Amino acid sequence: MTVTKLESVMKTKYKVFLDGEFAFVLYKGELSRYGIREGIQVEDELREKVMNEVILKKAKLRAMHLLEDMDRTESGLRDKLKQGLYPEEAVEGAIQYVKSFGYIDxxxxxxxxxxxxxxxxxxxxxxxxxxxxxxxxxxxxxxxxxxYEMGGEKEAILQVIRKKKVDPTQATEEEMRRLYGYLARKGFRYDDIRQVIQNYNENA
Known part of the structure; x- marks a missing residue:
């Protein structure tokens, strides 16, 4: 493989392209350490060395840092790593690494x-x-x-009604129509809405 281009990402950070395809990102000092510059041939052994010693190591650390910030899904973590310009190989390695500790489930x-x-x-x-x-x-x-237990959404319906500050026992027909419509658009089932409203005094 040939280093066909080094593209600056920032002052000391470069995208490395091998045979015209983006391969990974390295800092200026890392380029020097591994002797990577435009036009040179990169043997498989050197590519693997860079991937294992630099890229995969960074991807694992980045994944751990991202999970410290907030709880994430596997898909969400994968997307964040890709946004950080980690190649697919490193992303997969980092995902398997954090999975092995049970950090994403x-x-x-x-x-x-x-x-x-x-x-x-x-x-x-x-x-x-x-x-x-x-x-x-x-x-x-x-x-x-x-x-969820059976009827588990009824408490949620009750909370929404309270938040809307609508008293079904005092509301006008128009207010009730708007309330039913709002709850239906939120995804609640008609039967559950009806039961909560009918028993509002008992639950309020």
């Missing part, structure tokens, strides 16, 4: 996510949010089974 993430939101949001809304974070549908369904 999409099922546990989904459980925590649901528990923190189930009293204010519908299952449908939570499901959509978890999907957007890259959690697989089978893990979401398993997490729902763990976190």
């Amino acid at each position: 999409d099922l546990q993430y989904a459980r925590r996510f649901i528990e923190s939101r189930k009293h204010m949001k519908s299952r449908r809304e939570i499901y959509a949010q978890l999907c957007s974070k890259g959690v697989s549908s089978d893990k979401i369904e398993l997490a729902f089974e763990d976190c």
Whole structure:
């Protein structure tokens, strides 16, 4: 493989292209240490050395740092590493590294996510949010089974009504129509909405 281009990312940091394809990012001192400059031939042995000694090591450290900042899904962590210009090989290695310590677990993430939101949001809304974070549908369904009892959304409906400051026992027909519409758009089932409103005095 030939180093076809070194592209400056910042003053001391460069993208390295091998045979016209982006390979990895190195600092100026690392380029010097491994003798990498435009036009030279890079043998597989040298590429592997750079990947293992520099790129993969950095990717693992970056992954650990990102998980210190906040809880993440596997997909979310993968995206952040790619944004940091780590090649796919290093991203996969870093993912497997943090997985080996149990630092990312999409099922546990989904459980925590649901528990923190189930009293204010519908299952449908939570499901959509978890999907957007890259959690697989089978893990979401398993997490729902763990976190919800029968009729578990009724408390969330009650909390939304309280937040809207609408008293169903005193509301006009128009206010009730708007309330039903709002709750339906939030993803709550009609039967659950009706039961909560009918029994509002008992729950309030």
